[in-house]
Amino acid sequence: PRDDLDQRPANYSALAQRTEAILGSLLFRLTSRNILQEHHFYRLIEDAYWLSVDDKAFLTDLIVAFFSHRYAEALHIGVARLEGVISRTLEYNGVPVTSFQAGESEQRTLGGLLREMNGTVDENLVSYLNYRYVDPAGMNLRNRVSHGQFRYRNADFHQTAICLFDIFRLISEIETAYD
Numbered sequence: 001p002r003d004d005l006d007q008r009p010a011n012y013s014a015l016a017q018r019t020e021a022i023l024g025s026l027l028f029r030l031t032s033r034n035i036l037q038e039h040h041f042y043r044l045i046e047d048a049y050w051l052s053v054d055d056k057a058f059l060t061d062l063i064v065a066f067f068s069h070r071y072a073e074a075l076h077i078g079v080a081r082l083e084g085v086i087s088r089t090l091e092y093n094g095v096p097v098t099s100f101q102a103g104e105s106e107q108r109t110l111g112g113l114l115r116e117m118n119g120t121v122d123e124n125l126v127s128y129l130n131y132r133y134v135d136p137a138g139m140n141l142r143n144r145v146s147h148g149q150f151r152y153r154n155a156d157f158h159q160t161a162i163c164l165f166d167i168f169r170l171i172s173e174i175e176t177a178y179d
Contacts, residue, residue: 008127013138016131024158027165031067038067044168048085050092055085059167066164072155078163079145082133082170083110089171090116093178110134110142121177129166 009015030036041063045056058081065074087097087107095116098105108116111134118126131138141159144150 008131012131016128016138020158020162023165024161027161028157031161038063041164041168044171048089048171051085051088055081055088059085062164062167066160069157071157071160072152075150075155075160075163076145078160078167079133079142082142082163082167083113085167086110086113086117086170086174089174090178093174095178117174117177121173125169125173129170132162132166 027036042060045051045059045063048056051059058077062074062077062081065071065077090113091097097108097113097116099108099112111130114126114130114134133142134140136143141150141163
């Protein structure tokens with residue numbers, strides 16, 4: 001496994017965008033044809049019994065907003081909750097989620113959590129998540145949304161569906177990797 005999450009092929013951005021376009025199209029087809037429905041996501045929340053009550057409430061709000069076509073709202077909830085869901089899922093699986101700096105303990109940042117998963121969770125997934133949510137040379141979605149730099153018109157079905165997918169994919173991948 002790579003130690004440095006920032007080392008990617010030169011054409012990584014184009015490949016990631018192409019993969020996201022395919023995934024977004026697939027998710028659109030599945031939801032618009034009622035193959036993938038709201039209740040399926042509630043079941044996924046129930047299965048992740050280790051999540052906090054707040055995590056479950058926010059994920060429920062994310063799903064309601066997504067299926068109500070309120071994508072900007074859903075994206076902001078999802079991006080904001082991603083780190084907490086990862087943290088609690090890792091912690092449930094016995095992975096330390098705190099770091100010690102200057103004699104004090106604090107929860108790792110999203111980038112720190114991703115580095116913690118490197119070598120255990122599929123390295124391609126970890127690299128992709130770093131690119132999409134954290135890396136300033138990538139999409140940096142977490143920081144762009146959190147700091148008001150994400151454009152409203154870009155908070156669409158595609159971005160929101162992928163964020164929703166990423167959250168539940170991560171739960172599944174972490175569970176599988178640490179079993």
